Amino acid sequence: MSKKIIVIGGSAAGPKAAAKARRMDEFAEITMFQKGPDLSMASCGFPYFIGGFFDDRNKLLCTPAGAVRDPKFYWNAKGIVAKVNTEVTRIDRQHKKVEFTDLMTGKKGSQSYDKLIISTGATANMPPIPGSDLDGITNLQSMQDADYLRKIRDEGKIKKAVVIGGGLIGIETLEALHLAGIELTMVELLPQLLTFLDWKMAKLVQNYLKTKANVITKNGVAEFKGENGKITGVKLQNGTEIPCELAVVAIGVRPNIGLAKEALLDIGSLGGITVNEYMQTSDPDIYAVGDCCEIKNIITGKNVLAPYGDLANLEGRVAGENVIKGNVASFPGTIQTGICKLFDYGIGITGLSETKAKEAGFDFVKVINASPDKPGFMDGKMLITKLIAEKESGKILGAQCIGPGDVSKQLAIWATAIKGNLNVEDMVNADLPYAPPFSLAIDHSIASAHILQNKMNGVFEGISGVDLMEKLNNNEDIFLLDVRGPDEYEQTRLGLGETLIPLGTLRMRLDEMPQDKNMEIITYCKISLRGYEAAVLLKAHGYTKVKVLEGGITAWPFDKEK
Amino acid sequence: MSKKIIVIGGSAAGPKAAAKARRMDEFAEITMFQKGPDLSMASCGFPYFIGGFFDDRNKLLCTPAGAVRDPKFYWNAKGIVAKVNTEVTRIDRQHKKVEFTDLMTGKKGSQSYDKLIISTGATANMPPIPGSDLDGITNLQSMQDADYLRKIRDEGKIKKAVVIGGGLIGIETLEALHLAGIELTMVELLPQLLTFLDWKMAKLVQNYLKTKANVITKNGVAEFKGENGKITGVKLQNGTEIPCELAVVAIGVRPNIGLAKEALLDIGSLGGITVNEYMQTSDPDIYAVGDCCEIKNIITGKNVLAPYGDLANLEGRVAGENVIKGNVASFPGTIQTGICKLFDYGIGITGLSETKAKEAGFDFVKVINASPDKPGFMDGKMLITKLIAEKESGKILGAQCIGPGDVSKQLAIWATAIKGNLNVEDMVNADLPYAPPFSLAIDHSIASAHILQNKMNGVFEGISGVDLMEKLNNNEDIFLLDVRGPDEYEQTRLGLGETLIPLGTLRMRLDEMPQDKNMEIITYCKISLRGYEAAVLLKAHGYTKVKVLEGGITAWPFDKEK
Structure with missing residues (x-):
């Protein structure tokens, strides 16, 4: 008798699992339920559709050969029954079946499984503050959100928008809306954007972002202001009000675990479904993949939420194989690799x-x-x-x-x-x-x-810009040595009382250095390669406390003189 | 007493070794001898200077901050004595000194060392055939060669050129001259270009290159033809004559080991200086780095010649540290990573x-x-x-x-x-x-x-285009199944008697497949992802000999129908 496989969720991990299961077993009965109307949307591509990198919405839904991945495609090309606009309302573990509702007709039904794969994804968070129901407030999560924002681009009426949240999605959305000709403000509750980066790296991003948009950190949103049911502005926790006609909320996502929780599957402390290395939940006949589950960070060994499209696909592939073959494939976990584009960066x-x-x-x-x-x-x-x-x-x-x-x-x-x-x-x-x-x-x-x-090896002693600034703020006595050329110095400089001695003249001008060989000296240049050579040279001449400003002027996160 | 370091060669590995030695010891006396007039030329950049990617020749000789790396720069910024236009004529190991001749004045001298680094590089091969001394025949090896070819671009008089040798340098030179508006023929003695690639991969490159230039393989150059001392054409071994006003010879390089050989240092079977993991020769006080030496292939454990600019720098860094600190740094060898650009490829x-x-x-x-x-x-x-x-x-x-x-x-x-x-x-x-x-x-x-x-895992059984063609040439009975869409088929196809059944219709059209379930079937599409799904499907329906054409139409190395 052919195996019955049910997949709940048809966005990323689900379709991958279903397709892999099909390739493992031509005769399995595979059904994929999708609550929304679209299947296998390239949701990571939404910002680029909104930003006008391409205009044909279908490209988000097509195979590379140009076939739209609709239920007909899934049936013809893959022999998979895809039920769209159909919500699974309950997992009945005892009878190994799911109950579902056709959202268009209201008709209910149930279907049994031998193996079940949950890929219910995640839901974008909304701040629990007044005004959240006004028109003009959206996430960028669904195809419908993408259509909504693309329409705003095409109509060209909106002038000002606020992006709430400075994570990956916030950054990508900001770029998209900027390219749509909208004036933007980014608001982030925490002291830095992109919290997966360290402060200094995030600060360098922020310095760049400021050339494109207004950026506010350490300030949350207190209230959405509106008139006639439409947003007119965002009020911040410090009382500032930013007028806008659009607000995009991108303050993270939370795993969709309602079905799993109700079915009493194990849930982790971070709020995701617990799975083992085979992507198997606490019920051996149920697997979970994608944004709805917790996976292991390979370096720390601890569980994390890692809602990334690439991992969803890899996890789906593992589960798709295992539901057919038994637990032959395993997923090792993540090192939480992430990347985003921000204009030229x-x-x-x-x-x-x-x-x-x-x-x-x-x-x-x-x-x-x-x-x-x-x-x-x-x-x-x-x-x-x-x-x-x-x-x-x-x-x-x-x-x-x-x-x-x-x-x-x-x-x-x-x-x-x-x-x-x-x-x-x-x-x-x-x-x-x-x-x-x-x-x-x-x-x-x-x-x-x-x-x-x-x-x-102790040959290079470095100091970060952040640590140097802290020393300067503490009024520590430091000799700052810029070893670039005079032209470079003229263009831009730290402006912190530094001395300019170009590297090529340093050996001849050692007498201009402090008499006190134990004084703290920080050397640098544009990128601190010459700064490094200067430091080595000074140490050879008896200076005991010489450090190189790492990354030089280029990686300096604070203001510079021009 | 300060250590005396001599470096022979000032192109890539030499300057890196000298600079590293300086950073390890501010007070060492470091002298670098260079036979030619220029130092630390970015010779890998020559093709891009010739091709017009940039016009300022100095960019090949400058630091990122814009300082020309001449003897003055080496002295001022690095405390290194760089003697250009000075040829080292002998290494006297017994007295630990080198003898040299100033090529401008003819003056001879000698200088003693504690440690010596040989980085004499390699010389471009020239074929031992008639006409090699005609004007208009060059390598692309020295700064002077680059200047010569750039001048040809700037003058715009030459219409036809031949590049002899289809290796990395030949390919890069061809692009450069093509961008200079010259009509090109590439001649390669062997049956394929780029012999570090397998035949099929090289054939795909050749197919692309043919859209830009005339390509002749399996044919060597027998003679350079000329008039009035100038080249007028190239005569091939099969008698063909190709008229041209310029021939660039790029048939590989051989290590410059004259000094090392005369000094009785060990030379390897491939003709390079023998070094250990510390880049030390058979004389413990002499190191060798860069194109003049043999290094280990990490995967096979065997020695190879690997004349690459990146490895030269890494080897130089290791030797520069070791001549000062003793053998503390080691170079593990190479995996012979190489890359080149050919127009858009x-x-x-x-x-x-x-x-x-x-x-x-x-x-x-x-x-x-x-x-x-x-x-x-x-x-x-x-x-x-x-x-x-x-x-x-x-x-x-x-x-x-x-x-x-x-x-x-x-x-x-x-x-x-x-x-x-x-x-x-x-x-x-x-x-x-x-x-x-x-x-x-x-x-x-x-x-x-x-x-x-x-x-x-045996799930995917593949066949390469080369192996398929061999089967077809042997008249083996094969059912070729193209599972793309009709539009794609219309645009381009193998044209080898294949049957078109789009993947999405295959389950319904299984009756159109051969009756004989043991017949050999090859499936494919544009890239063979759909081809793979088709193969899995057919195997599930009892076909026993189904293979996927790897890489599909895209990786097909032979002619296609359009």
Whole structure:
């Protein structure tokens, strides 16, 4: 008798699981229930549809060959019954069936399963504040949300909007609406945007974002203001009011676990469905995949919520195989790699941030590297990487990378290095693809490893911009040495009472340095490569407390003089 | 007393070694000898200077901050004495000194060392055939060669040129001269271009290159023809004559080992200086780095010549540290990662090709994956990857990648995976950076691992285009099944008597398939994802010999019907 497989959810993980199950068993009866009207929407592509990167909505719903992934397609090409506009209302574990309602007709029904896959996704959070029901307030979660925002772009009437929440979705939505010609304000409750990054890296993103939009941090939304049922503004917790005709709320998502909870499946402490490495829930006949479940962070061993489209697909593939073959495939977990585009910038992380490494109790070393992705003559663009490694072993724990350069390649390298348990020493002599159209002779990732190796060997002593500013704020006596050229100094400088001695003249001008060899000296240049050479030189001449400002002027997160 | 370091060679590895030595010891006396007039030229950038990607020659000689790396710069910024136009004529190991000649004045001298670093590079080969001394025949090796070819671009007089040799430099030179408006012919003695790739991958490159230039393989150059001392054409071994006013010879390089050989240092069987992991020669006080030495291939454990700019820099860094600190740093060797750009294509490899894996005696599995780097709605571009893994362990042995997509990232991922000893199973659930501007939800690299995993599990049985063609040429009885849509079929098809049954109709049209369930069936589509689903379906319906054409129409290396 053929196996009966039911999949609840038809967005990302669900269709992948269903398709994989079909390939494992041509004769299984596979049914996929989808509450909404669309299937297998490329929801990560919504911001680019709204932003006008493309105009044909169908592209979000099509296979690469151009077939719309509707129920007919699923039946013809994959032999999968896809029931759209159909809500599963209950999982009856005892009788191994699901109860459902056709949302168009109101008709109810039930269907039995041998194996069930839950991929119910997540719901966008809304702040519990007055005015939330006004017109002009939306999330960017569903195809309908995307259509709504795209229509706003096409009509071109709205002038001002507020994006609430500075996470990935907030950032991507802001770009999309900016490209739609709307004046934007981003409001974030926490002291920084993009909390998966460390403060300094997020601050550099914020500095860039400020050239495109108004950015408010450490301030939540207290109330939506409106007239005639339409939003007219956002009132912040500090009383400020920002007039706007549109507010997009992007303050995170929470797993949809209603069905699972009611069916008494185990739920984790973070609010997601508990699964084992086979993506199997506490009921051996029920699997769960995608945003609705908790998965393991490979580095810390702790559970996390990781609502990412790529992981949803991989998890779906594992569950799809296991429901047919038994538990033959396993999902190892995540290192929480994430990336987003913000105009000309790429922004992302893989592995642990410094904050998370601390939380997890690691003893670690870290470094900032600012340098281009390609040679200047090939129009190389700047990258800023923060690399974190375990102190004793040198094992790579995490990398953050931002900038106009090729961030995606950098993160892919570090993600694979973490997967391979590589340490700093391994990456120092990595053999990566080099030719000028693609990379520097010493790739940015390798250079990052070099600096961290120098730091671990005690050759390079660095200080971050944040730590330097703290020292200056504490009125510590510090000699700031800028070793760039006079032209560069003229263009931009820290403006903190620094002394300019270009590296090429430093050996001849040592007499201009402080008499006190124990004075604290901080050296830097544009990216602190010359700054590093200056520091080495000064130490050789007896200065005992010389540090390099990591990432130099480029990675300086505070205001500069121009 | 301060240490005396001499470096012979000032192009890539030499300057890196000298600079690293300086950072390790501020008071060492460091002298770098350079036979030519320029120092630290970005020689990998020559093709892009010639091709007009940039016009300022100084960009090849400058630091990122814009300082020309001349002897003055080396002295002021790095405290290194750089003697240009000065040829080292002998290494006197007994007295630990080098003898040199100033090529401008003819003055001779000698200088003693505590540690010596040889980075004499390599010399471009010239074929030993008549006419080699005619004007208009050049390599692309030195700054002078680059200037010569750039002048040809700027003057715009030359109409036809021949590039001899289809390796990396030949390919890059061809692009550069094509961009200079010159009509080109490429001549390669061997049956394929780019011999570091397997035949099929190279053939796909050749198919693309043919849209830009005339390509001749399996044919060497017999003679350069000329008039009045100037080249007028190239005569091939089969008698064909190609008229041209310029010939660029790019048939590989050989290590410059004259000094080392005369000093009786050990030379390897491939003709490079022998070094250990510390980059130390058979004389403990002499190190060698860069194109002049042999290094270890990490995968095979055998020595190779690997004249790449990135490795030269890494080797230089290791030697620079070791001459000061003793042998504290080591260089692990290479996996021979290489990449080049050819107009819109990236082309490269990391690890072993199928040919090399065979030579090294590995029992391996392989797969071809053709799929885009990004979603269609983000203007994703095609990539074709050939992935090779050890059969028993699944350990990744090598990856070749070509196409208009982001080849560099793919190779960087596989290079890091090889470094980390990762196997196919590890890469199946890799956690790479995903967002639509950067990648598909399942990155091309992960999809490659998925297909290879399916193949290893026996779920996916593939056949390469080359093997299929061989079967067809042997008149084997094969049912070719194209499962694309009629529109796609109309645009282009194999034209080998195939049957078209779109995947979405296959379940209903099984009666159109051969009666004989043991007949050999090959399924495919554009990239063979639908082809794979069709194969699974047919096997479930009793067909016993069904294979998928790997990479589908996209990776088909032979002619197609249009």
